[in-house]
Amino acid sequence: MGAYIIRRLLLIFPTLLGILIINFALVQFVPGGPVEQILAQIEGEGDVFEAFSGGSREVGNNNDGSYAGARGLPDDYIKELEKEFGFDKPPVERFLNMLWDYMRFDFGESYFRSISVVDLVVEKMPVSITLGLWSTLLAYLVSIPLGIKKAVTDGSDFDTWTSGVIILAYAIPGFLFAILLLVLFAGGSYYQFFPLRGLTSENFENLSVIGKMKDYLWHITLPVLASSISGFATLTLLTKNSFLDEIQKQYVITARSKGLKEKQILYGHIFRNAMLIVIAGFPAVFIGVFFGGSLIIETIFSLDGLGRMGFEAAVARDYPVIFGTLFVFGLIGLIVGILSDLMYVFIDPRIDFEGRQG
Numbered sequence: 001m002g003a004y005i006i007r008r009l010l011l012i013f014p015t016l017l018g019i020l021i022i023n024f025a026l027v028q029f030v031p032g033g034p035v036e037q038i039l040a041q042i043e044g045e046g047d048v049f050e051a052f053s054g055g056s057r058e059v060g061n062n063n064d065g066s067y068a069g070a071r072g073l074p075d076d077y078i079k080e081l082e083k084e085f086g087f088d089k090p091p092v093e094r095f096l097n098m099l100w101d102y103m104r105f106d107f108g109e110s111y112f113r114s115i116s117v118v119d120l121v122v123e124k125m126p127v128s129i130t131l132g133l134w135s136t137l138l139a140y141l142v143s144i145p146l147g148i149k150k151a152v153t154d155g156s157d158f159d160t161w162t163s164g165v166i167i168l169a170y171a172i173p174g175f176l177f178a179i180l181l182l183v184l185f186a187g188g189s190y191y192q193f194f195p196l197r198g199l200t201s202e203n204f205e206n207l208s209v210i211g212k213m214k215d216y217l218w219h220i221t222l223p224v225l226a227s228s229i230s231g232f233a234t235l236t237l238l239t240k241n242s243f244l245d246e247i248q249k250q251y252v253i254t255a256r257s258k259g260l261k262e263k264q265i266l267y268g269h270i271f272r273n274a275m276l277i278v279i280a281g282f283p284a285v286f287i288g289v290f291f292g293g294s295l296i297i298e299t300i301f302s303l304d305g306l307g308r309m310g311f312e313a314a315v316a317r318d319y320p321v322i323f324g325t326l327f328v329f330g331l332i333g334l335i336v337g338i339l340s341d342l343m344y345v346f347i348d349p350r351i352d353f354e355g356r357q358g
Contacts, residue, residue: 005338012334017099019330020323024095033317034111035081085111085319098323107324112316117324120309127199127298127305134224136282139231144278147239152266154244170233175296178226182300186222194222197302223301235278242274279343 082088089097101108107117115123150159185193195201201215246252247270255265295307306325313321 004341008338008341012331015334016327016330020099020102020327021095023323023326024091024098027319027322028091030317033087034085034319035078035087037112037317038081039078102324102327107327108320110313110321111318113318117320120321121306121325121328124304124306124309127303128307130199130220131223131227131297131303131305134220135228135231138224138228139235140282143232143235144239144275147236147278148243148266148271150236150240151243151247154240166233166236169229172229174226174230175300177229178222178297178300181222181226195219199303223297223303226300227297239274239278242277243270246270246274276344279340282340282343 079088086094086097105118109116110120113120146162150162153159181194182196184190186196195218199216199219200212201207201219204212204215207215252265252270255269260268295311297303298305298307309321310325312318313325
């Protein structure tokens, strides 16, 4: 197992390198960089993308390397901007310098916020951890028992009507469910049981420990429910089908013929085998909610997390934030994948990754 883990750890570096190379190359062909952003603001365009959408003057690079939006601005000023952002160097040199900095975990500072990328990520992390962790735990705590119950009672009335509810929940977009929750329970048209925005109250620091816990749970209830709804269907049906496959296997029939009780068979034999595929999906569920699925939820509930930060960085072409978070999140995702394999072995020691090649 040790050799397998070492191989997986060594694969992290070329994988991250490939991710950075592809995204860095793509960025070179995308208009509206940070220099263009500043020129658009100086020229009164407000935002470089407004100019692209049909403004009176074009903002972007001309074929000769100049900026069309820089009419009337001194060339020295443009060169100073390029030097400040590091664009006075060739792309290859900039990429190599970035790699050297990342090897030392130096991700630089945001172009527009005067704060280091690390501090910015740490500042936004509590919101994303809240949505990612609690949403994943809630989905697993509900879906696994429900999926097992549906497998055991396959074809019953309970199985039929719960399947209908699950399909309905899966069909509802997360943002629409979030709006529905706000309207019903956050002071919309009906009740105000929960706060409308934020992760904590303004007087959070003055509360007792118990009061802080209650305030935190009070604020996260609706966002977590909204971000969890789409995961219930997939995980529940995955659990059900996995258990159904195991129930039909020969070792279950043999266990029954020996007189073992159904609960002993279910939790002593079937559970360990059936849960392997469910656990395999844990990293994808967690990473999906943690990194990619929270933008709309954060916007609706006015939460300032990594989702909104990534979107704003992409719109503003804040390259240090884009590439720094891409590197960190890619690294976390790869490590979580390794942890998933370790969980396989923990649940079923018969699995031997040592014999796998690659």
